[in-house]
Amino acid sequence: MDGESGIPSPVSAGGVRIPPVLLKTLVTVVVATIAYVITNLINQSQDELWQLAVSIVIGGAALIVQYMIDFERRLSSVESALVTHHRDMKNLVSEKFIQVGEVTGIFGKLDRAGLDTENVKVLLQSATEVQSQGPDIVKAFARAELARLASTMVNLTGWTTEWPGENNDWLLGLTGCAERNIDAISSSVDLAFWVTEPARRYLDAQSEAIGRGVIVRRVFIVEAAADVNSELEEICRSQERRLIRTKIVVRSELPNDLKGGPINDCVLFDGELCYELTADRTQGNPTTTLNARVPRLGERIKRFNELWDAGRDGGPGVR
Template identity: 45%
Template sequence: MTGASGASSGEARRTSRSEEGQHSPNLLRKTLVTAVVAGATYFLTNVLNQDKNAVWQLTVSVVLGGAALIIQYLVDFEQRLNSMEQGLDKYHLEMRREVEGAFVRISEATELFSEVDRSVLRSDGVARLARAYTHVGRQESQLVKDFAQDRIAQLASTMESLSRGSTDCPGEEHDWLIALTACCARTLEATSTPVDRDFWTSEPANRYLKAQEEAVKRGVRVRRLFLVKNPLERTEELEDLCRSQRDLGIDARIAVRSELPQRARLTLTNDFIVFDGQLCYEIEPDVDVVPAKTLLKMTPEHVQERMKRFNVLWEATEPTGPDPLPAPTAASG
């Protein structure tokens, strides 16, 4: 602030000196012109006045010299007035553009929030986001502002992609997985291949299983198929994992590809999870069989095809143990 004030003061001093520099030549010019007119008048009256009336000569010289000075000031005033009018016209035009631009922005914002209000989605989150974004914009840290801008741009890109029926991101997006489980209302059908086997010992897996347990408590049917190629991959560790999930109310089974009917073998695919029969979450592996991309697809044709594959596999397998334990109800505690 001090630097800005010093810069403004220095600029004001430079402007003042510049105006004084321009004012001095103008004053000198006016003085010289007035003196020349008065001197020339005195000379002419001295030549023409045969009576040599000095008072009359001085009076005429002073009057004409004063008239010349007044005329110069009137010309100068007219020039300044024209300049001021031009400046006011320019300022008026700029202000008009600013006001029109402000009204356009207000109209766009009003139209946007009207569309949000008409949408079936809740609008309070949009208002909170807009309000928080303006507050972040007042932060002094440029890093924080850039980070907020990047987050907003990424969120906008995700929303635009979802509006077109699909979106994706590099690697595994665990936050999407857990959020979708929290939003799930009816069914959750999932496959699990060796690609994500290490996932079940990670911290995101604990949060994911917790979200599934909560989903089961509110009445969501959760089914999971662990897919393996041959009986040797059906290890005790995998059996324990399957039993632990059944204890949470998840209907978990193990499907061995070599033991499946031919029709079911043809349906094997990458990891996918179908939420409420409406949206498919998929993991796409790379050449090293490591999760390389996460995709969300909601086109009806794709979701129905994945549901069909899951049902074929599910019908071709047998439960690995007793039925999953029912979730405790609020009444039973």
């Protein structure tokens, strides 16, 4: 391709590129020579100077015509490039305006929903900084966290989402968001859990919620009366000292119509959302589900109230 005009350059039979200027010069010389020969043949009586002048004029005209043709080709090439560039820029600007419009619309929705747009800005800016200068493992982790967050938000538009295993972050976060009441069912009494660091953080979060005026109740479910030992009662008393209301339900002593109900671990927040383990921890590999759908939520609220009414006080001598 010609570096200036974008027009294919002539090549020789051997594939060697002939410079455009040299080619124009050769064409001009050839045309002038032919003109000189023709004028000499037509009128041999004219002097040599006149024949040479005519050949020069014709050769010059041929050179001008070549440059005019080349200029027109270059102009067409530039016009075509400008049209393509204009179209590309128009499409790019349109796409950017659409993206800006989408972002503006999203932030407008956030404002109308009462959400803090500043947190969204911080999230986007921080993610950009990490991707631009962080180590590869940090970049990969940041992308995975963004994808996880996006997936959770998408699922919550359907009022339910799941997590493989237990998700203590959800539990603590929801406890911090509760405004009215927290009702919990502990179906598998893992006594050792309540002296662990995660349990302490969980109970601290519930104590903070109680300080905000939230009512916290917990039902411990055991299979038989023999399982109600001093260790369990001490756990209940320690939670009662935190102003967490507790009761113990012996499953074998329940009326028949209550024995067959679900006993999965679950926590109800403000009667509007259920944090539930879909399998007992003793069975291993539970799945955490957040569910705000009315049918399931109504079932869990009804079940908790039934167990609460059927339970015995968990902290004797404390209240």
